[in-house]
Amino acid sequence: MAKDIKIAIKRSQDTLIEDLAGAVALVVMLFVGLSLPGVV
Numbered sequence: 001m002a003k004d005i006k007i008a009i010k011r012s013q014d015t016l017i018e019d020l021a022g023a024v025a026l027v028v029m030l031f032v033g034l035s036l037p038g039v040v
Contacts, residue, residue: 009016 012019
């Protein structure tokens, strides 16, 4: 299984940074959306 993960990371290295940035953006939007009702 670890070998499969390494192969997948090698194969998708070009888009890995963009995927991580997208995941971080989704998490940030989730926390902002959950904290907005407390602000308003």
